[in-house]
Amino acid sequence: MIITCALWLLGYFNRATFTIHLFVGLQVVAYVLTMLLCFLFIRKNYARISWKHLSVEHTLSLFRKSFPYAALIFFMGIYMRGDAVLLERLAGSKETGLFANAFRILDVSNTLGVLTAGVLLPMFSRLIAQ
Numbered sequence: 001m002i003i004t005c006a007l008w009l010l011g012y013f014n015r016a017t018f019t020i021h022l023f024v025g026l027q028v029v030a031y032v033l034t035m036l037l038c039f040l041f042i043r044k045n046y047a048r049i050s051w052k053h054l055s056v057e058h059t060l061s062l063f064r065k066s067f068p069y070a071a072l073i074f075f076m077g078i079y080m081r082g083d084a085v086l087l088e089r090l091a092g093s094k095e096t097g098l099f100a101n102a103f104r105i106l107d108v109s110n111t112l113g114v115l116t117a118g119v120l121l122p123m124f125s126r127l128i129a130q
Contacts, residue, residue: 001026004029004030005023005026083099084096084100
């Protein structure tokens, strides 16, 4: 994604203005190129992939069991991000800007905790296994 946008912005393809539609198109191109590279890598390193261990019934059962958790994460994401829209409608743009600044600080601190936990999780799991 960074390479495709950089090539476009540096003028290697066209001098057209950089719009959101162009950004979405470049993102699709980057995803397709990534999928092709991954497919070629998998095809080269694995001669034959066996799908016999997968069944439709097991997959549907897994989806049914995990759906409540996926829905919870989805709705909590809406809950966490929807308050800025409501605040803008109720209080105005100045208060929304102040809220957005405070929320960025909260989001950075939350991300720092998640990254720290993600780094420590393999270490703790190895310690528990030992």
